[in-house]
Amino acid sequence: MPITLKTKVSELTGVGSVYQKKLEKLHIETVEDLLLYLPRTWEDFSKITEIAKVRPPGTYCIQGNIWSIGNKRSARRRMYITEAIIADKTGTMKAVWFNQPFLIKNMKQGDEVLLAGRVEREYGQALMKSPAYEKKSEEQTHLGKIVPTYKETDGLSSRWLRYQVSRLIKVIYSFKEYLPAEVIKNQSLMSYSAMIRQLHFPDNSFQLEKAIDRLNFDEMFLLQVAVQNQRKALDKNRAISIRFNEEISKEFVKKLGFTLTNAQKKATWEIIKDLEKPVPMNRLLEGDVGSGKTVVSAMASLMVANDGFQAVFLAPTEILAKQHFESLKKMLESFEIKVEILTGKTKKSERNRILKEVKDGEVQILVGTHAVLKEDIEFWNLAFVIVDEQHRFGVGQRAKLRQKSGQKGTMPHFLSMSATPIPRTLTLSVYGDLDISVIDEMPQGRKKVATFVIPPEKKQDSYEFIRHTVKKGRQVFVICPLIDDSETMELKSVTAEYERLSRMVFTDLKVAMIHGKMRPEEKERIMKDFATGKTNILVSTSLVEVGVDVPNATIMIIEGADRFGLAQLHQFRGRVGRGKYQSYCFLFTDNESETVQKRLDAITKTNDGFKIAEEDLEIRGPGEVLGERQHGLPDINTKNLMDVQLIKRTKTEAKNFLKKNNVEDFPLLAEKISRYDGVANLE
Ligand code: ADP
Ligand code: MG
Numbered sequence: 201m202p203i204t205l206k207t208k209v210s211e212l213t214g215v216g217s218v219y220q221k222k223l224e225k226l227h228i229e230t231v232e233d234l235l236l237y238l239p240r241t242w243e244d245f246s247k248i249t250e251i252a253k254v255r256p257p258g259t260y261c262i263q264g265n266i267w268s269i270g271n272k273r274s275a276r277r278r279m280y281i282t283e284a285i286i287a288d289k290t291g292t293m294k295a296v297w298f299n300q301p302f303l304i305k306n307m308k309q310g311d312e313v314l315l316a317g318r319v320e321r322e323y324g325q326a327l328m329k330s331p332a333y334e335k336k337s338e339e340q341t342h343l344g345k346i347v348p349t350y351k352e353t354d355g356l357s358s359r360w361l362r363y364q365v366s367r368l369i370k371v372i373y374s375f376k377e378y379l380p381a382e383v384i385k386n387q388s389l390m391s392y393s394a395m396i397r398q399l400h401f402p403d404n405s406f407q408l409e410k411a412i413d414r415l416n417f418d419e420m421f422l423l424q425v426a427v428q429n430q431r432k433a434l435d436k437n438r439a440i441s442i443r444f445n446e447e448i449s450k451e452f453v454k455k456l457g458f459t460l461t462n463a464q465k466k467a468t469w470e471i472i473k474d475l476e477k478p479v480p481m482n483r484l485l486e487g488d489v490g491s492g493k494t495v496v497s498a499m500a501s502l503m504v505a506n507d508g509f510q511a512v513f514l515a516p517t518e519i520l521a522k523q524h525f526e527s528l529k530k531m532l533e534s535f536e537i538k539v540e541i542l543t544g545k546t547k548k549s550e551r552n553r554i555l556k557e558v559k560d561g562e563v564q565i566l567v568g569t570h571a572v573l574k575e576d577i578e579f580w581n582l583a584f585v586i587v588d589e590q591h592r593f594g595v596g597q598r599a600k601l602r603q604k605s606g607q608k609g610t611m612p613h614f615l616s617m618s619a620t621p622i623p624r625t626l627t628l629s630v631y632g633d634l635d636i637s638v639i640d641e642m643p644q645g646r647k648k649v650a651t652f653v654i655p656p657e658k659k660q661d662s663y664e665f666i667r668h669t670v671k672k673g674r675q676v677f678v679i680c681p682l683i684d685d686s687e688t689m690e691l692k693s694v695t696a697e698y699e700r701l702s703r704m705v706f707t708d709l710k711v712a713m714i715h716g717k718m719r720p721e722e723k724e725r726i727m728k729d730f731a732t733g734k735t736n737i738l739v740s741t742s743l744v745e746v747g748v749d750v751p752n753a754t755i756m757i758i759e760g761a762d763r764f765g766l767a768q769l770h771q772f773r774g775r776v777g778r779g780k781y782q783s784y785c786f787l788f789t790d791n792e793s794e795t796v797q798k799r800l801d802a803i804t805k806t807n808d809g810f811k812i813a814e815e816d817l818e819i820r821g822p823g824e825v826l827g828e829r830q831h832g833l834p835d836i837n838t839k840n841l842m843d844v845q846l847i848k849r850t851k852t853e854a855k856n857f858l859k860k861n862n863v864e865d866f867p868l869l870a871e872k873i874s875r876y877d878g879v880a881n882l883e
Contacts, residue, residue, distance in 0.1 A: 205232035205374055214364065222356050231371055234364065238399050238415065239348030240837070242408060245316045245332075246345045252290035254319055256326045261316035261343055263336065264288035266309050271301045286315060286328075293319070295328040303333075312336040314343035332359070341366045346402040365400050372397045378868035379418070383857060387849075390414045416840050420847060423629060424854035426876035429863055431634075435479055437611045440583040442475035443507045448535070452499055455534060458643065464492050467637035471500045471615060474635065475584070481613035484627075487639030488809045489619045489774025490646070490749075494524060496639070497586045497615060498531045505537045505564040509583035512612075513567045516589045518543050518720050519727055523749065524588065525567040538564050544571030545720045585612045589619065619774065620767050621809035623817050629847045640810075649777040651785040651804040653761070653797070662786050663705055666755055670709055670736045674781060675753040678739045679772055681760035690741050691717055697759060698739045706737060713739040742768070751779030761787035762796045766803050766816045773803075817842060 203212070208230055210220045228234050245261040254260050269284040282297040282304060295315055297303055307313060317331030334342040341347075341362050350358045375393040377384070384391070390398070390410045398411035449472075453460060460468070467485055474481035487493050501511040513528065515521040525541040532539060540554050540563045557563045561580030566572070627636055654662050666676055678701065680694045698713035712735040714726045730738045731750050738753075742764070756776045761769060769787065777783035787800050802815050817838065840846055863870050 203231060203368065203371055205230065205235070205371060207231045209234055212364065212367075219356075219360075222354055226353065226356070231368060232375075235368060235372060235375070235396055235400070237350065237361070238396070239350045239358075241349045242346050242402060243316075243349060244346050244405070245314075245343045246404070248314070248344060250290040251286070251288050251293050254293065254326055256319040256321045259316070259318050260328075261314060262286065262288065262293060262328075263314045263344070264293075264312070266307055266311045266313060267292065268309060269304055269307055271304055286313065293326055293328055295331055297330050307333060307335070314340070316343050339366075346405060346408055348400055348402075362400075369397065369401065372400075376868060378866070378872055379421075380857065380861070380866055380869065383421070383853060386856075387417060387853060389417060416837070416843070416846055417850060419837060420629060420840050420843075420850040421854055422872055423876060424847075424850045425858065425863065425869070426873045427634075428851075428854050428858055429873065431482075432858060434482060437480050438478055439480040439610050439613055440509055440581070441478045442472075442504050442509065442583060442613070444472050444476060444503060445506055448502065448506055449499060452502055452531070452535070456495065456531070460495070461492065461639070461641045461643055463487070463639040463641035464496055467639055468496050468499050470635070470637045471496065472503060475500060475503060475613055480611040481615065481635070483615050483635040483637060484622075485615060485617045485637045485639070486621055487617075487619065488621070488642070489771055490778050491619075491639040491642055493588075493617045493619075493639060494527055495531070497617060498528055500615065501528070501565050501584065501586065502532055502535060502537065504584040505532075506535070509581050510558070510561065510563070510579050511565045511584035511586065512572070512579070512582060513565060513586045514570055514572065514588065515567070516570065518545065518569055519723060520588065521567055521569045522724070528565060528567060532565070538562060540566055542566060542568040542572050543720075544569060582612050583610075584615070586615045586617065588617045619771055619809075621813045623810065623814040623842070626817065626841060629841055629851075645780065647777055647782050648807055649756070649773050649783045649785050651773065651787065653787045653789065653800045653804060655792070656788075656790045659788065662757075662788075665784075666737075666757075667706065667709070669755055669784075670706075673752070674755065675730065675733065675735075675750065676737045676755040676757065677753055677772075677775060678737060678757040679742055679759060680739065681742065681763040691715055694739060694741045701737065701739060709736045711735065711737045711739060715741045742772075749778060750775070752781075754779070754781045754783040756783070756785040757788060758786070759788050761800060762789045762791040766799060766812045766819075767809070769800075769803055770809055770812045814842075 201207075209215050209223050209228060210217075212231070215223070223229070223234070226237065228237055247261060248263045249260045251262055251264065254262065264286040265288075267285040267287050269282065271280055271282050273279065274281055280299050280301040282300060284295045284307065286293050286295060295317075312335065314334050314336060315328060315331040316333075317328050319326050319328045321327070332342060334340060334344070336344075342359060347362065348358070350356075350361045352358055373393050375396055377392045379389065379392065383389070390407075390413075392414075395411045395414040398407045399415065402408035402411070467487075471481070471483060471485070474483055485493055485496060497513070501513065504511045513524055515524050521541060521543055525539065529539050538557075540557065542551060542554050542558075546554070554563060554566075555577060558566055559578045559580060621638075627634070652662075670676060678697065680690070680697050694713055694715045698711065702711035712726050712729060714723055718726075726735075726738070729735045730753075733752060753776050756773055758764065758769060758772055764772075773785040776785065787803070789796065789800065799815075799819060803812060806812060863873060
């Protein structure tokens with residue numbers, strides 16, 4: 201039977217059950233999957249250097265005859281060493297391999313071979329160490345040309361993959377083009393099958409560049425079409441148009457007791473303008489912890505309630521919900537707006553009452569944790585949904601909320617708030633045409649949090665500093681690292697740290713601990729004790745709280761700081777520096793690796809959340825920045841997500857394409873796009 205794209209890899213010669221299993225792990229089951237396992241880097245071994253011209257140290261590709269080859273064992277290290285002497289017209293060179301005694305079966309005296317690798321000078325002689333090798337033949341697969349390097353995993357080498365793929369070249373031509381002809385023409389792209397062929401077997405660097413260009417274009421173009429198409433669909437929906445009441449808004453601001461920052465004013469205005477429209481708002485409100493997002497959303501909710509509609513305000517945790525509830529109630533109290541709170545822990549009778557009042561329209565603003573979504577909740581006329589820290593909500597949950605609209609045929613306006621700044625390039629790409637308001641300005645009088653990386657030997661000094669600061673009346677947070685995503689381990693680590701600090705270090709101070717396994721009442725009591733200054737030091741897990749507001753807390757200690765993403769560290773840091781006192785953040789780490797130090801240094805140098813997010817994106821990839829589980833992105837090259845030029849190019853092309861066409865009329869394209877369902881569009 202001829203091999204086709206649908207042929208199972210297990211039917212290929214050389215793929216036994218062992219390799220089949222390895223391929224399966226990479227989700228490679230068919231020839232098509234295998235051919236789409238594309239290399240991401242290439243090495244140029246097209247240039248062959250005469251041995252006499254090799255100048256160590258450096259990387260070279262040479263071609264010659266094997267004069268001699270043999271194994272010996274190093275006595276001391278008990279290791280096999282394979283040594284060969286290669287000769288061309290101009291000279292000879294020695295090559296060595298370690299622990300690959302089988303090589304002498306592949307390469308024999310007299311064979312003509314190509315070798316490529318690092319050449320060093322040892323004892324005055326040029327020595328090629330562990331070079332890649334290939335016998336000279338008509339069709340070189342590995343050397344004498346530009347060769348791809350695949351992501352190697354678990355016993356699947358590039359060498360093996362190259363060999364398998366090299367026998368499938370003919371099949372590559374059956375890949376069908378899925379991009380619309382006009383797009384290919386506009387962008388002068390190589391065809392899809394040519395791209396696959398060139399990526400695996402570049403003819404030359406020019407063709408390879410064209411292929412990489414097509415690969416990158418496709419990746420971002422598909423993403424753009426996906427998000428813009430989702431937006432197109434969203435814009436077909438209707439929403440309740442909310443009337444703006446200037447008088448009430450002025451009264452609201454007056455009662456705040458402070459003036460809004462310009463950034464807050466601008467964000468509020470953008471939201472109010474959106475609410476007035478009869479299409480659902482889909483907006484993200486970004487701003488560092490403490491920048492005053494709650495005030496902005498409170499004002500928007502007030503407009504909604506005042507116009508006779510309902511709003512729901514969702515927080516990721518119990519304590520945050522409570523905090524939002526309290527501050528909303530306070531801010532809205534004089535406007536006679538009925539605000540209620542509903543969480544997973546609300547008593548049954550209470551819950552029933554609230555549910556009924558929500559259904560009857562009596563409750564105008566409902567605050568809750570996402571447990572609210574699980575309830576069979578009905579609204580009287582829900583017009584506005586606010587979600588705090590949206591990246592903690594799953595895509596599915598958001599979709600569910602969308603459906604909870606009270607008024608037939610309409611969809612609620614949607615505002616998502618996040619303290620995690622999303623790098624500009626990501627807002628352009630992943631978030632497509634999502635509207636964004638940014639609060640990039642802190643309320644006046646906030647001081648910069650002084651941040652330091654503390655190695656183990658300096659820990660004692662910082663404890664002294666802490667004691668001193670507490671004696672002056674301030675308070676301290678200590679964050680313990682989340683271990684292996686395990687609640688049990690986490691509990692252990694926070695308990696151990698608590699015991700250590702309370703019994704050995706700060707015996708003279710009041711230390712408390714809080715973690716996710718505690719009962720809500722207990723957590724609440726502990727938070728309250730801390731907020732009112734009854735305890736000096738609060739040891740907490742990373743999961744407990746993001747937004748708690750304790751202005752008297754001025755020191756943030758993060759244990760095992762190297763285990764956190766930069767954006768997360770930045771968030772923790774945002775919990776101090778909220779009052780009038782100078783605040784400090786100490787990053788404890790015993791990891792001395794250069795990369796870790798560099799990362800942590802980055803955060804000591806800047807307070808700009810966006811810069812930090814860019815850095816995170818670069819170092820840790822989009823999953824870290826957007827939240828792994830929900831961002832829903834297929835495997836996309838981080839470099840592309842940060843390539844502003846490419847984003848603009850694909851965005852424009854996608855826009856032009858969608859203006860004239862429907863994706864559904866391009867079935868192959870539509871199929872590709874379907875992989876992007878649920879990309880972070882805040883639904
Ligand atoms: P976020 O939700 O962005 O973390 P909050 O809305 O909770 O921030 O605000 C943090 C604190 O700052 C609150 O105590 C709030 O009352 C206060 N605040 C908000 N805006 C201002 C402002 N413009 N001037 C002074 N204080 C403000
Ligand atoms: Mg907040």
